[in-house]
Amino acid sequence: MSNISVIVPTYRRPADLLRCLNGIDGQELAPHDVVVIYRDTDDDSIRVIREWQSVPGKYGKKSVQVTEPGVLVAMKEGTKAAGGEIVAYTDDDAVPRADWLKRMSAHYADPSVGGVGGRDVQEGVKEGAAGEKVGEVTWYGKLIGNHHIGTGAAREVDVLKGVNMSFRKSLIKFPEGLLGSGAQVHFEVHLCLRVRRFGRKLIYDPAILVDHYPAQRFDTDQRNRVVPEAVRHAAYNMHLGILNWGGAVRAPARIVYSVTVGDRSAPGLARLLIACLRRERDVLQSFVPGQQGQWKSLWFRLRQGPPPRMRP
Known part of the structure; x- marks a missing residue:
């Protein structure tokens, strides 16, 4: 068992959630615990969580109920419940590969590392070219993402992606007052740049993989449509x-x-x-x-x- 807790916020995606939890169950390095955060009105997800918790596992299985919308509320409450020294986050529509936590954990042997993340593989999306910039905020303030297509060696970055990221718990502080009732897009910028300002490294390793199946969102932020x-x-x-x-x-x-x-x-x-x-x-x-x-x-x-x- 590792010292890594895994946080999974979920909302109205029971089939996706079950697939995600099965991926976590198959980890080569078992987590310390897994915390699933759900809304009080989400009966289908509650049913999946109860079934998952009824089966004994190699790690602690926790669930936290929230009444407020927004991913940050869920992440904050889940992080409070986490027992590990390192907290990893993924989405309910993603499935971590079997060596996800094992590869992630290895980077924390360096005490100067404050956070670690990796690539989210998406069906039909090709890998980027060698040397493709990932997770960078340029000197003039442009945000470059590309976490889903990054290749090559592990390297330092400015920003990790929420579907595949982790931090030392002592460094985590969630931003207040961000806009959005669901995804609250770009919350990672606040989390990650704050850790960087502490002088800690953020590592992006393309070999740390989750398979990402972007699912429907239930707020104004809709994929592939301008709202x-x-x-x-x-x-x-x-x-x-x-x-x-x-x-x-x-x-x-x-x-x-x-x-x-x-x-x-x-x-x-x-x-x-x-x-x-x-x-x-x-x-x-x-x-x-x-x-x-x-x-x-x-x-x-x-x-x-x-x-x-x-x-x-």
């Missing part, structure tokens, strides 16, 4: 995370970049012009709500005053 409210929320969350924890260079540079350039999900003026030329309807639809979310986060940051000091 203005969801765009606004995601832009707010990401922008605020970089303003809070990006540092003296990246935080102000992010403001300039987001207005002048931006990216596909929250375009600035330059990206808007390219979208007009290419007739990219989804990018055009994201411009106004994306800018609204970013300016709202900047106003919030200015009202809050200087970001909190970090102590190693």
Whole structure:
């Protein structure tokens, strides 16, 4: 048994949850415990959890009920219940490979490592090219993801992905006030950049794998469809995370970049012009709500005053 707890928030995906728990049951390195967090109204998930807990396992099987929506509430309550020194997170629509915890645990032999994560393999999505950037926040504040296509050797990154990440429990602090009633997109930016500001390393290892089967979401943030409210929320969350924890260079540079350039999900003026030329309807639809979310986060940051000091 390891010193790693596994946290699985779930909502209205009973079949996916059962598949995820079966993957955790098959780990070569058994976790210390597994905590499943469910909503009080989610009867189908409750049934799956009760059946899972009725079968004795090699680790502790815990469940926590929450009444509030949002993944952060679930993750926070699950982390409180976790008994391990390291806490790993995955989604109910993902299945960890058998060596997931074994490979993850090995990186924590280095005391300077504060968090470890890996790739989420998605059906029909090819691996990235060698040297593809993963989990990076550039000096001018652009967030590069690519966790689902990363290849090559393990390396330090700025941000891990929620479906496949872990941290030393002592370093975990969840952000307050993020927008969204379900996925609360880009919460990882806050968690991870904060750990980096403590001077700890975050390791992305493409050999640490979960198979990810992106399932339906039950809030405004819908996959492959532009919903203005969801765009606004995601832009707010990401922008605020970089303003809070990006540092003296990246935080102000992010403001300039987001207005002048931006990216596909929250375009600035330059990206808007390219979208007009290419007739990219989804990018055009994201411009106004994306800018609204970013300016709202900047106003919030200015009202809050200087970001909190970090102590190693």
